[in-house]
Amino acid sequence: MNTASLVILLGLMLGLSGCSVHSQLQKPPYTHYQDDALAIQEAREAWLVLSSPRRSHEWPEARKKYNACIRKLASHLKQASRNGGMDEATRQSLPFVIEKSPYARDSNPWHYEAIFMSDEVDPTYRLRETVTVEGMGIPLAGLAPEGASRPHANMLRDNGNVHTLTAILDFDRMVDGKPTLRTLPRLMNEHILIGRHKVRQPLAANFSVPIALFWKLSDADGTELLGAFRPKKAISTMGLYFSEPYDPKKIPVLFTHGLMSGPATFANLTNRLLVDPVIRENYQFWFFGYPSGLAWTIPAGRQRAALAELTQEYNSLGASREMNNIVMVGHSMGGLITRFNTSTKPWILMKGLFELPPETFESMTADNWKEGLTPLNCDDHTLEQLHNNFIFTPAKGVTRIVYMATPHRGSTFADNW
Template identity: 30%
Template sequence: MKVTALPWFAALVLAGCVSQPLPPEEAEHRAAAVHLKEAGAKTTPAEQRAALYLASAAESYDLLDSPKSREAARVLYNKAATDLVLLLRSSENGALWNRPLTLTSGGTTWRLRYAAGNRSGTWEPGRFTSFTAASEVGLKTIESHNRQDGVGGALVGVRKMSPVEAFAPPIAGVTAPVTAVIDFKGRDATLTLVDPSEEPKARVKGSERTLDADFSAPLAYYPQRSEFWTGLMGALRVSHHMGTTGLYMLQPYDPDRIPLIFVHGLISTPQMWRNVINEVEKDPALRGRYQCWVFGYPTGNPPAYSALRFREELAKVRELYPNAKDYVLVGHSMGGLVSRMQATTLTRESWDVIGKDKAARFFSKVKKGDLIDRATAFEANPKVARLVFICTPHRGSEMALGSIGELGRRLIALPVDLTSVVTQTMGDSLSLVTGAPGRMPNSVTGLSPNNPALKVLDSEPMTAPYHTILGDRGKGDGALSSDGVVKYWSSHLTKAESEKVVPGPHGSCELPQTLEELRRILRLHLDKSGD
């Protein structure tokens, strides 16, 4: 019995990717595949290779509507577009990038121009410092591959500048999904870099076509470290990780998208959100409407101090991007408290709920504008439009009182400059607002149900609508139900716009029920905000 190769497989055979006899009916792809294979020869001059990639793309382009050949043509076209971008951006220190080129190979001359970017779904070619083929990015840390099949070269665009730009992840830079498409008019070629999250389709060869795109690869591109180990060290050895504090944009800033900011909890890092962000990006109703940012911080610090640093980062955003859309904050565990303090106003009078005498004694030693004043009295950020709390201990966690909490309190080492400022300023008065006599406050004391600061925070209203997602392991009922770390009585908020109890532990962020509820809330926000 004769075995006929699938068209896409035949294309790979012709391109030299696999070894297999080629059926006669696939011969029409031969020229495109041969040119593609020849273009891969690294000993050939870069401009000649680019001409060969264009020849392969043009020959495949002509077959995109062929009933018999369209799939093989698509595979070859996509490969040629991908490799052409990689070649031009990396060759001769970028000298071939983003300028008109005249390219010749085998007696055929091509004229290539780059399409300018605009705010309706195409990238400016100069926006990125490098590219990686999406197919080359490992996805081990991504649970669900979020991609779509179509036309064009699926790439990860990377922008990594020196010095590091504001809000850019310092190691990898800012990444984005990019799809490269090439249109032809005779020997004139136009290369366009499309943002598939904004425009899932593009006009290629006179027709609107779904783009080939990978939305998971830009997330997976970031270096993966041991999340637990890094988070643990960030909690225990805070001074070694203070430089990691910051607000990081995972995508190029877009004034037309709503900033969706994720804040992690104790013994964690921003990496914990990668699959959550991937699931948000999977929803066509949300993709292209939100831009995902993360706030990272060493979690051994007191929540009030981390919240102060978060406020400072958001103030920098407002200064740099005054017309940015209002934010949606998503906080897990202690990250929920850090987020809540962005949408709450605390005055010195707010602290009277712990006793007027205690509050007066405490603030008698606090100077207006110093670190302690800024961490304990502040105004809500009017740019915060909505909050989502996931397993957040608004009234503390009893775990902070037990042997595990005691161990954590003893092991956490705060930066010397921070402890010296606090102890020299406050002395014994500090315990009036921390509930921890004789101890420097840290994240564990901050999460204790005995911490007066939680009572103060809980007494003041939030200035934006909020939602709660709670975990329940099924080992208790009502107020005694728990996610294993936070009990219902602590995570429940009476005035929340919605409350969703999911059947899971404290780390329930990636549960299907949690993800669906988060997507529902984000769609609701789009409807109510009019964005």
């Protein structure tokens, strides 16, 4: 995360909390035990209604009551976190248990760098609409700590992904007589089964807030023109972006932007796609960003390398149905990059550069190039550059490509200044 992003995050956190450095040095005692106990009792009564198929006519009101109680508990925890956190003894004394998260940080009861309730974040940043789902629990956005996910050489260094979460108080998971407060990754859980009868209840969600927050904090946001006209200044933003953790049960959709644009250009599109529960259940969104002022073969090579690394990590045996069905979406020049990287004979693109019969390139193979059997009379350095940029096999696992306003036959725009 760059300095500007850190300033934004700090401003958000301080703005939400109204705290000062002095107040963080002092840890006031947790004073909400009685309120928490009352909220838990009300939530339990609502839980019993929601877990009874015979009382379905009472579910809407019970859901409102239950969610209000969860919000009260969440507010108390956030207040304690803003006041400097809580020690282990205080946490153990709470009338509920906080479920451990894979992104655990002991100093934060939520186990995230920061937790934002949906009404604490402006959902309109880069977005034209807010996508929500009514259900049990309260929607949250969790800022994962840096380094929480494994970094890749061709993926943007982890600047803290923003997870789409739903908080619930689970009375089916009692620990020493206490219910468990859980934060569920909402894009991996559409419903929850509760009670003895395993009643299926939808989970509440706000899909737009995490998207807005992710791009607001992203290093690449606002670098579209810089990347086009001063590409070397934005070279550090080139790579893959993941707004959510990798899900082995979902098909990746990789978006690539065009000239004078950036990965956040797909914010509204992906936000709208999340309206569809079938898409949410079956697809995950990845983004490839690059300074568009670079010669496009350079980001194309970086994209190939990134896909190769992801294939090695998540599909090394080639048995993943999802990783073998990658969908690539390319807009404008991003469509040209996508088309190039999925070509079976990418070296044919060079035929316009050399005074040789077109069939010379048609008959070539990648193996010929690797063995040095090339018809080109160039010095070794030039041959190496041509090999690095044009001699490769198509990206593995890509089964579908969507082109958006892609100039496959060229563009007159390329001829003006």
